[in-house]
Amino acid sequence: MSTSRIPEILRKHEAALLDDWTREQNQLGDISHRLSEADLRAQSRRFLQLLQEAATRGDAADTDTEAFREVRRFLEEVSASRAALGFSPSETATFVFSFKQPLFNQIRASLPSAEDQLAEIWTATLLLDKLGLYTMETYQKTRESIIARQQEEMLELSTPVVKLWDGVLALPIIGTLDSSRTQTIMENLLEKIVETGSELAIIDITGVPTVDTLTAQHLLKTVTAARLMGAECIISGIRPQIAQTIVHLGVELGDIITKASLADAFRIAMQRTGHVVVRKAATSRL
Amino acid sequence: MEHIPILRMGSFLLITVQVDMHDRLALQLQDDLTERIVQHGSHGVLIDISALEVVDSFIGRMLGNIASMSRVLDAQTVVVGMRPAVAITLVELGMSLPGIRTALTVERGMEILRGDVENSMQELEAEEPERAADGSSEV
Numbered sequence: 001m002s003t004s005r006i007p008e009i010l011r012k013h014e015a016a017l018l019d020d021w022t023r024e025q026n027q028l029g030d031i032s033h034r035l036s037e038a039d040l041r042a043q044s045r046r047f048l049q050l051l052q053e054a055a056t057r058g059d060a061a062d063t064d065t066e067a068f069r070e071v072r073r074f075l076e077e078v079s080a081s082r083a084a085l086g087f088s089p090s091e092t093a094t095f096v097f098s099f100k101q102p103l104f105n106q107i108r109a110s111l112p113s114a115e116d117q118l119a120e121i122w123t124a125t126l127l128l129d130k131l132g133l134y135t136m137e138t139y140q141k142t143r144e145s146i147i148a149r150q151q152e153e154m155l156e157l158s159t160p161v162v163k164l165w166d167g168v169l170a171l172p173i174i175g176t177l178d179s180s181r182t183q184t185i186m187e188n189l190l191e192k193i194v195e196t197g198s199e200l201a202i203i204d205i206t207g208v209p210t211v212d213t214l215t216a217q218h219l220l221k222t223v224t225a226a227r228l229m230g231a232e233c234i235i236s237g238i239r240p241q242i243a244q245t246i247v248h249l250g251v252e253l254g255d256i257i258t259k260a261s262l263a264d265a266f267r268i269a270m271q272r273t274g275h276v277v278v279r280k281a282a283t284s285r286l
Numbered sequence: 287m288e289h290i291p292i293l294r295m296g297s298f299l300l301i302t303v304q305v306d307m308h309d310r311l312a313l314q315l316q317d318d319l320t321e322r323i324v325q326h327g328s329h330g331v332l333i334d335i336s337a338l339e340v341v342d343s344f345i346g347r348m349l350g351n352i353a354s355m356s357r358v359l360d361a362q363t364v365v366v367g368m369r370p371a372v373a374i375t376l377v378e379l380g381m382s383l384p385g386i387r388t389a390l391t392v393e394r395g396m397e398i399l400r401g402d403v404e405n406s407m408q409e410l411e412a413e414e415p416e417r418a419a420d421g422s423s424e425v
């Protein structure tokens with residue numbers, strides 16, 4: 001395919017191709033609210049240049065070669081930026097695929113024989129399909145990395161350790177407890193215990209929808225680790241359903257203090273730390 | 287031969303582990319400690335492991351053993367200042383050190399030991415008044 005005339009066509013009709021292509025992209029869908037006309041044009045021009053260089057140097061049908069490295073990198077950039085800007089998959093792929101129409105038109109105009117036209121169009125289709133698929137793949141990867149990052153952020157967000165009183169910490173857990181999350185929670189809690197020198201920690205599981213053996217195991221581990229460091233844990237916010245599950249699963253909570261509500265747990269904590277809560281109205285009556 | 291220093295504070299012994307515990311050091315500590323408890327008639331042992339960064343199952347078991355041995359010799363053991371990473375490791379290894387008392391700081395550990403000794407003194411006092419008098423003069 002080294003005799004392909006695509007590089008030549010790309011070079012000769014660059015300006016015309018660019019105009020046609022930009023028009024084509026604008027027709028296909030209105031994306032101006034996310035990407036300005038000028039940016040789109042700049043992107044298209046850069047792609048054209050790179051494609052032309054690559055096609056001149058390498059085989060137009062094989063995009064995995066060294067010659068197309070720059071093109072691939074540019075497409076990675078484009079799809080990553082589009083993924084971040086919230087473009088849909090088809091909108092992202094359209095960037096490459098919309099180039100077909102202008103290119104085919106130019107091929108038809110430049111080559112006299114129908115046979116040549118067909119051969120070149122076939123080469124061009126292969127080339128653009130490959131590049132388009134590559135764009136999609138990168139788009140997908142970017143989206144996946146965004147999802148992974150968000151998951152990580154959620155993990156961070158959902159495990160705050162709050163100080164309730166001098167020497168009393170509370171850890172309200174919201175959401176399902178899986179291994180990696182429990183690990184983070186455990187580390188956070190233990191670090192905070194050392195930092196604040198607290199001897200009591202209340203783990204509130206009101207926001208945990210279900211408790212299975214694994215979750216219970218994780219909770220037990222956290223409590224044991226805290227105990228090893230010299231802090232006591234109280235588990236609170238056990239809903240009726242969860243209490244039933246724990247018993248049915250045969251989970252042995254040992255001598256861990258469990259309370260139905262955070263208020264009850266806090267009362268115990270106050271007792272342990274030697275505090276007494278007195279209502280003012282009650283004292284005035286005396 | 288390397289030794290982990292054992293300091294005497296009244297009727298308590300204070301051990302601060304400031305180097306990485308390797309197996310022989312731990313065994314040596316076990317020897318030294320039991321000797322010192324008998325020698326001084328100590329009632330409490332406080333082990334500060336706040337500088338200990340790495341533990342394995344052997345060291346975990348040693349801590350448990352030391353506590354059990356001390357108990358046999360009538361001394362309470364409190365382990366203080368365990369780091370979060372160390373605590374997590376021990377739990378993952380399945381060693382919850384059931385017989386060991388723990389505290390966050392040396393200060394709190396001392397309070398626990400004092401409280402324990404006072405309690406046992408009071409019990410003794412209630413049972414045998416003369417022996418309690420001996421015990422309190424020792425403290």
